[in-house]
Amino acid sequence: MTNAQDYDLECTNLMKHFGAVRAVDDVSFNIPKGSFFSILGPSGCGKTTLMRMIAGFENPTSGDIRIKGSSVLNTPPNKRNVKMVFQHLALFPMMNVYDNIAYGLKCNGVSAGEIETKVRDVLERIALPDVAKREIHQLSGGQKQRIAIARCMVLDPDVLLLDEPLGALDLKLREAMKIELKLLQHQFNTTFIYITHDQSEALVMSDHVAIMNNGKFEQIGKPEELYHKPDTAFVAGFVGDSNRWNGSVINMDAKQIKVETDTGLALVCQRNPNDGLSNGDAVNIFVRPEFIAAKKTKTKSSKDTQNTMSGAVDSILFNGANSRVLVRSDNGQLIEADIVVTGSASDLRSGDNVNMSWAHAQTMCFADKGEFDAK
Amino acid sequence: MTNAQDYDLECTNLMKHFGAVRAVDDVSFNIPKGSFFSILGPSGCGKTTLMRMIAGFENPTSGDIRIKGSSVLNTPPNKRNVKMVFQHLALFPMMNVYDNIAYGLKCNGVSAGEIETKVRDVLERIALPDVAKREIHQLSGGQKQRIAIARCMVLDPDVLLLDEPLGALDLKLREAMKIELKLLQHQFNTTFIYITHDQSEALVMSDHVAIMNNGKFEQIGKPEELYHKPDTAFVAGFVGDSNRWNGSVINMDAKQIKVETDTGLALVCQRNPNDGLSNGDAVNIFVRPEFIAAKKTKTKSSKDTQNTMSGAVDSILFNGANSRVLVRSDNGQLIEADIVVTGSASDLRSGDNVNMSWAHAQTMCFADKGEFDAK
Amino acid sequence: MANPNKNPAFMFGYRLYVAAFFIFLAAPLIAAGAFAFNDSLFPALPWQGFTLDWFFNDTEPKLGMFHDRRLLRGLYYSFIIGILVSTLSVFVGTTNAFLFVRGNFPAKNFFYILMILPLVIPGVILGISILVLASNMANGVEDRFNLELEFLRPGILLVVLGQFSFITTITSLVITARLKKFDYSMEEAALNLGASRIQVLRSVTLPFLRPAMIAAGIVGFLVSFENFNTTLFLVGSESPLTITMYDRMAKVGSTPVLNAVSFFLIVGSGLLALISVAVQRDPPS
Amino acid sequence: MQSDIKRLSLILLFAPFALWILLLIILPHLGMVVLSLREKVAPRVYEFGFGNYIDFINEPIYWNTLLRTGSMSILVTILALLIGFPIAYYIAKIAGRRSRGALFLLCLIPLWVSDLIRAFGWILLLRETGVFSSFLQWSGMVSEPIEFLYNDVTVVMGLVYTVILFMIVPLVSTLDGMDDAMIEAGYNLGGNGYTVLRRIIVPYAMPGIVSGCIVVFMMTAGSYLTPILLGGKNSSWFTEQIYDQFITRFNWESGAAFGFLLLAFTSFVVWLGLKLSGQTLANTVAKS
Amino acid sequence: ETLRLLTWGSYAPEELVQKFQEKYPDITVEVTFSNNEEMIAKLRATGGAGFDLAQPSHDRIYSAQLEYDIYKPMDLSKINTSVMEDSHLNGVKANTTIDGEVYAVPHQWGTSGLMANKAAAPDFKGWGDLCDPKYAGKTSMRLKRTILLGTAYSMGEDPFAAYSDLDKYQALLDKVADKLIECKSNIKAYWKGGDDLSAMMLSGEVVASETWDSTAYKLYGQNKDIVFVPPETGALAWIDTFALPRKGKADDAAYKWINFVLEPENVTIMSGSTGAIAAVKGGLDMLPADKKEAVTAAFTDADIANLKFFANIPPGVEDMEGKTLEKIKAATE
Numbered sequence A, B: 001m002t003n004a005q006d007y008d009l010e011c012t013n014l015m016k017h018f019g020a021v022r023a024v025d026d027v028s029f030n031i032p033k034g035s036f037f038s039i040l041g042p043s044g045c046g047k048t049t050l051m052r053m054i055a056g057f058e059n060p061t062s063g064d065i066r067i068k069g070s071s072v073l074n075t076p077p078n079k080r081n082v083k084m085v086f087q088h089l090a091l092f093p094m095m096n097v098y099d100n101i102a103y104g105l106k107c108n109g110v111s112a113g114e115i116e117t118k119v120r121d122v123l124e125r126i127a128l129p130d131v132a133k134r135e136i137h138q139l140s141g142g143q144k145q146r147i148a149i150a151r152c153m154v155l156d157p158d159v160l161l162l163d164e165p166l167g168a169l170d171l172k173l174r175e176a177m178k179i180e181l182k183l184l185q186h187q188f189n190t191t192f193i194y195i196t197h198d199q200s201e202a203l204v205m206s207d208h209v210a211i212m213n214n215g216k217f218e219q220i221g222k223p224e225e226l227y228h229k230p231d232t233a234f235v236a237g238f239v240g241d242s243n244r245w246n247g248s249v250i251n252m253d254a255k256q257i258k259v260e261t262d263t264g265l266a267l268v269c270q271r272n273p274n275d276g277l278s279n280g281d282a283v284n285i286f287v288r289p290e291f292i293a294a295k296k297t298k299t300k301s302s303k304d305t306q307n308t309m310s311g312a313v314d315s316i317l318f319n320g321a322n323s324r325v326l327v328r329s330d331n332g333q334l335i336e337a338d339i340v341v342t343g344s345a346s347d348l349r350s351g352d353n354v355n356m357s358w359a360h361a362q363t364m365c366f367a368d369k370g371e372f373d374a375k
Numbered sequence C: 001m002a003n004p005n006k007n008p009a010f011m012f013g014y015r016l017y018v019a020a021f022f023i024f025l026a027a028p029l030i031a032a033g034a035f036a037f038n039d040s041l042f043p044a045l046p047w048q049g050f051t052l053d054w055f056f057n058d059t060e061p062k063l064g065m066f067h068d069r070r071l072l073r074g075l076y077y078s079f080i081i082g083i084l085v086s087t088l089s090v091f092v093g094t095t096n097a098f099l100f101v102r103g104n105f106p107a108k109n110f111f112y113i114l115m116i117l118p119l120v121i122p123g124v125i126l127g128i129s130i131l132v133l134a135s136n137m138a139n140g141v142e143d144r145f146n147l148e149l150e151f152l153r154p155g156i157l158l159v160v161l162g163q164f165s166f167i168t169t170i171t172s173l174v175i176t177a178r179l180k181k182f183d184y185s186m187e188e189a190a191l192n193l194g195a196s197r198i199q200v201l202r203s204v205t206l207p208f209l210r211p212a213m214i215a216a217g218i219v220g221f222l223v224s225f226e227n228f229n230t231t232l233f234l235v236g237s238e239s240p241l242t243i244t245m246y247d248r249m250a251k252v253g254s255t256p257v258l259n260a261v262s263f264f265l266i267v268g269s270g271l272l273a274l275i276s277v278a279v280q281r282d283p284p285s
Numbered sequence D: 001m002q003s004d005i006k007r008l009s010l011i012l013l014f015a016p017f018a019l020w021i022l023l024l025i026i027l028p029h030l031g032m033v034v035l036s037l038r039e040k041v042a043p044r045v046y047e048f049g050f051g052n053y054i055d056f057i058n059e060p061i062y063w064n065t066l067l068r069t070g071s072m073s074i075l076v077t078i079l080a081l082l083i084g085f086p087i088a089y090y091i092a093k094i095a096g097r098r099s100r101g102a103l104f105l106l107c108l109i110p111l112w113v114s115d116l117i118r119a120f121g122w123i124l125l126l127r128e129t130g131v132f133s134s135f136l137q138w139s140g141m142v143s144e145p146i147e148f149l150y151n152d153v154t155v156v157m158g159l160v161y162t163v164i165l166f167m168i169v170p171l172v173s174t175l176d177g178m179d180d181a182m183i184e185a186g187y188n189l190g191g192n193g194y195t196v197l198r199r200i201i202v203p204y205a206m207p208g209i210v211s212g213c214i215v216v217f218m219m220t221a222g223s224y225l226t227p228i229l230l231g232g233k234n235s236s237w238f239t240e241q242i243y244d245q246f247i248t249r250f251n252w253e254s255g256a257a258f259g260f261l262l263l264a265f266t267s268f269v270v271w272l273g274l275k276l277s278g279q280t281l282a283n284t285v286a287k288s
Numbered sequence E: 001e002t003l004r005l006l007t008w009g010s011y012a013p014e015e016l017v018q019k020f021q022e023k024y025p026d027i028t029v030e031v032t033f034s035n036n037e038e039m040i041a042k043l044r045a046t047g048g049a050g051f052d053l054a055q056p057s058h059d060r061i062y063s064a065q066l067e068y069d070i071y072k073p074m075d076l077s078k079i080n081t082s083v084m085e086d087s088h089l090n091g092v093k094a095n096t097t098i099d100g101e102v103y104a105v106p107h108q109w110g111t112s113g114l115m116a117n118k119a120a121a122p123d124f125k126g127w128g129d130l131c132d133p134k135y136a137g138k139t140s141m142r143l144k145r146t147i148l149l150g151t152a153y154s155m156g157e158d159p160f161a162a163y164s165d166l167d168k169y170q171a172l173l174d175k176v177a178d179k180l181i182e183c184k185s186n187i188k189a190y191w192k193g194g195d196d197l198s199a200m201m202l203s204g205e206v207v208a209s210e211t212w213d214s215t216a217y218k219l220y221g222q223n224k225d226i227v228f229v230p231p232e233t234g235a236l237a238w239i240d241t242f243a244l245p246r247k248g249k250a251d252d253a254a255y256k257w258i259n260f261v262l263e264p265e266n267v268t269i270m271s272g273s274t275g276a277i278a279a280v281k282g283g284l285d286m287l288p289a290d291k292k293e294a295v296t297a298a299f300t301d302a303d304i305a306n307l308k309f310f311a312n313i314p315p316g317v318e319d320m321e322g323k324t325l326e327k328i329k330a331a332t333e
């Protein structure tokens, strides 16, 4: 911990047990100053519990939490300089916008004049200079969101925690707020810790993302790393869409693994250095739809750095830029691939015979831990 | 109306005014037997009002509604063979699944034995044969959805109306139900009229989509037509993402239009036969992100069938298969283009200089009706 | 848990306070109930041993409540009055709920406040005002037409009307709250599925309201059963149980038989209250 | 046709409401006011006049009793709020899911037993030879029996006991609707326990507080048995005054005047309370 | 047919009711317990309906009838008046005759006076002693007109004589009120019904009280130290009567009940329950043994001779007394 000052928040071996439930199970991480850090995981994996410990609403069973280098375990919640945006915002309905934002300052005994200046200032910064006198129920969803952030930011926190703040918004607004949140974080240049179970939120906004599962962090990394170089089958399956096969290792070298899927397909996968696999091990294989090229049969051009497969188009899921083709492979499995539908004659049609190919390097392979058996 | 029997539903010049509000304003359309027809439009455009008129809960101000060829204007709602799935489903919580489904049959005086058979049968068809005795609150969101449909389908309706039935579901489930709804419609081979403001729902599921705005239908067509050949600027902007410029016509021939954008850019657009444009007219220009190729500057290969532009990467919105690059063009505008991020060295990085190019044919141009001025 | 104050000493004190409060709540009821089993002629210490005589014994001086004709008759009248009041007030409560949730008419807010008003008028005043009006009418009719309208004189009918006058506010509020939660589209769905208006009411709307109606009925019954202030002025020769007990206490002398009745009522009301809570509980959705 | 049906059903729904309010509330109260304006001049001879009200004003006993009833009712209301609020808060916010329901039920049980039985219970506990006094003597804390009954403190306690449930129920239901996150946000933004209580919890619970206070105040001012049975030789309650006018003095005219005065006085207090707290009857009492 | 009785607590013992119903199987008896004021108030509210037989005291009939017209005249021929003690019968008749019609006949009589626990208050003898600081906090009274009258006597006045001049009576009442207000601190509590008084006496919470003699006789049965004390200025005597409410519907049954309870063996049962003496010839002897013992322990012949019968209340007095009582009740020490 030599240059602890570079981290706004450090958690070490943090645990929280509720009776037999290990809600948070030995989690350690450091968040550098001014970064946007997301925690992404399925419902019930312990995200909220982790955040509540940081805010001081739960006491850890063991482990330490350090803010700006000093432990806050014995600091009560109202003395921690960590502010929180709640899932349903928790704006105070009996106060107007001004009073909501001024609340924290009043609690800190700031003078009325200074409060006035600060509130005006933060309202400017969130681009809502005129709403000070409004009641909360007179705001739109997106405006409420921004007020909830302003209410925290006016206190100049070391860390801002956000617990699925977009969960309650409708689709369009959620899309818009994603971008906005990222801009606000730039604006304030404060460390944001953002909880979500929506991967696109985490991927789009964050500098770093931690993938959480069953109380543990499975992987921490940049969004691209998680997407392209997942450490575990769970991460590969949870982040982004993919086609998945179960299979077993036929043979392997330092760089590649040959596997045979349960459906009898032979595939070559990229080797992940620390995968701990050996011949015969059960594996999960993942391939992202956007890396699968589905071409009409006449164009046959497979290189030997690629896995290939042939089949017939089952259906086109037209969705503009996000359109997909569902191909029924010759052994009956449905495979999804991204396509661009241009509206011209060259587009794929239902029934077309196609060849699918994708690079060995885009074929990911992990020890099978049974996570996908239920499906 | 010679072969009216081919249409399950015909609406002619339908109007509904609430005081000064023209909720539905002169709408006409015919829906062929057995098709999946969606009405897509922004909130408040009159979708629900239109549907409620078809179901009989509102009386049209003027116009006619014909079901299987005969007008139903004087038929009370409980006598129309048009069934409806409500946004919040409106399942009866005081009855179990069986009774919910049997309800309509009982109202029709069907014999107990026949009811039994029909309910079993429809439960089979929605693949929930074992839930008959369950209470409503014991069902998952997706199961409720299917029961709500079964409750209508057991009555063998001429038309099934669905008013944003996925609106209340969470993201993951909504994705799954999209596919499922389409399958169910195939199953029952009944005409579905589906209301939504979520374009991806409409595009993925429908045979035909009507785009509604301000009480009027702007365009009716297949999903691809709407996406690739929108009739109006509104449709182009509402369906799918796009980059948009405002500009004016410099000159034009039968196939192409030359325009100059307000930012000084010269672009060539595909000509839409009935656009009614003439030189000097103000226009909106749209280009979809997936048709813009953004390449690092060294690869320069513009053909003269393409518009081009150069700029520098502002930021990468990494979102797995749906990643985008934001390019700041040389004249300062932000342009969005789809990219595939592979995680390899060839990926674009913030700051890279890029050339963007897209086909003239993918550049859409419409008379400017002021719809986008507010933005 | 919404209290971040994890100070254990504070929480301990808080819990202690809550416990003390519930002891405070229970104390007089326990006292009133417990002395029913004291084998003594007076509801007082010292404890003379356990007995069930005050329930079941059939001879004076320890006449048990189940053999005390007057108490039983009071119980009977209370029961009749309670049933009438709760039926009537659930009926009007239901129409009121529809009126205020579904209806659209001028000055609706004003009428709504009128509906709440009886709840905050002191019971004594409700009693005397109804007594005064009824007597005036009866006297007027008697003077003018020499006709005796006996139903306008203190008696069961006036007691029922007096209790009904404020219990209806309670039932209206309970049923209105439930009807407000009703998703109107459920009725449209039923219509859409082919039901007629009457069928919709019978098969969807009323069943949805049923838990609230039952609960309101029970609450109405219990409030009627225990009412004293309003009843006092309206009672004729058919006294319900509270009045009988009061007369017994104030004019005859209390024996533990009154404790036995109390015990019986505490247990009975407790059970009814439990039922009303149970029927109102919605299944988790 | 559609609108005819609508109008008809509106009328059908309005009829029971109108009959109820008109025949059982409005007319009786008008009748009471009219009666109160009759002065008795000789046996069976009456005249219109304000005599009954003038008597009230001229007789300090009467208005003292009314003021006493009013001020003690306010005291009882305040005490019920102070005692009940922590309990309601505990039930709504601190108790676990399951114990919450049970505690709430426990709160309600005394509600279903008549005033009479509750007062009877207190008498058994508090009288000089009652359970408390005996217990204190037995435990050696006192040597002489102590009389706890027949004083104002006992009356106030008994009244608080009788009405506190009507304070707790609306409080629990408003506090229940309060998102826990709101309290946490209060702390998170730097508030201490006191600020959170004063600036967030109490303002949020205001409709429930006001609703509880109105009902409790009205019930207290209108209560009869508890002050009569537990009260001492100095305690008189205005309802008793009314009862006496009607029953022991056979003076319906002045009884009616007293009734009207009680109603007017308590309504005034409630109106004042609503004004001061900025609430309305419709968003408080109607909501709980 | 139902006989609806409006009477004092204990004036309709269950044993007697059962016996009556056995004798007249087609009559059911319903009893409402009440007191003088409430009887009048109830009948006033019902206009004399709702009850078939009432039992107000002899002094409470005349003015109530004049003012509210709640009773109907009695048909003396249907009553076995021959068993009645003539002095009582004539007294009641004199008190309750209006326009030549008789409105009541006597049932039982007794006195209002004092009760003391001899062990704790051996020298208790007059109304005034209730206010003796010696017994501070240990005495009780009922805040009704009896104590006003008693206190007036103890102050050497004759309240009944003052009835004829209401101004004079008001002055007297004011004096009495002052005295009783001063006395307030000496009183433990005002009793309201026979029950709380019994409990206070038996438990020793009070040692002396104003009382009905019947209550005292009952307590004597439990504790021989508790005796009725006729005040030295004379006990106040009352006669509870039978009267027919104006709109009673079961007059025959009412007459049957009257005659029934005047039968000697029933008198004993009744007196056993009430502690009061039946207004029949030899009523004293028909008391059950313990009650009779209590009476003889309490009364000397001189006391009997010194009885002060309640006089009819003239119109207006009820109001004056009521106000005085309110004043006392509301006064703070």
Ligand SMILES: Nc1ncnc2c1ncn2[C@@H]1O[C@H](COP(=O)(O)OP(=O)(O)OP(=O)(O)O)[C@@H](O)[C@H]1O
Binding pocket: A018, A021, A022, A023, A041, A042, A043, A044, A045, A046, A047, A048, A049, A050, A197
């Ligand atoms: N106070 C508590 N007592 C007992 N168990 C708890 C408590 N709080 C949380 N848990 C359990 O701990 C686990 C983690 O809960 P947590 O709320 O942190 O999940 P989450 O990741 O925030 O889920 P979501 O995305 O649904 O909000 C869950 O199994 C939950 O049931």
Ligand SMILES: Nc1ncnc2c1ncn2[C@@H]1O[C@H](COP(=O)(O)OP(=O)(O)OP(=O)(O)O)[C@@H](O)[C@H]1O
Binding pocket: B018, B021, B022, B023, B041, B042, B043, B044, B045, B046, B047, B048, B049, B050, B197
């Ligand atoms: N009963 C009514 N009275 C008055 N105006 C109404 C009524 N119903 C709808 N409107 C108005 O008609 C317009 C269309 O409403 P409608 O509910 O049909 O929109 P929608 O397209 O279904 O919107 P959403 O997507 O939000 O459900 C809106 O402006 C609405 O305010």
Ligand SMILES: NCCCCNCCCN
Binding pocket: E008, E009, E010, E036, E057, E112, E146, E194, E212, E214, E238, E240, E274, E310
């Ligand atoms: N002032 C007259 C009192 C009459 C009393 N009757 C007493 C009956 C008591 N059991």
Ligand SMILES: [Mg+2]
Binding pocket: A047, A048, A049
């Ligand atoms: Mg959570």
Ligand SMILES: [Mg+2]
Binding pocket: B047, B048, B049
């Ligand atoms: Mg809609």
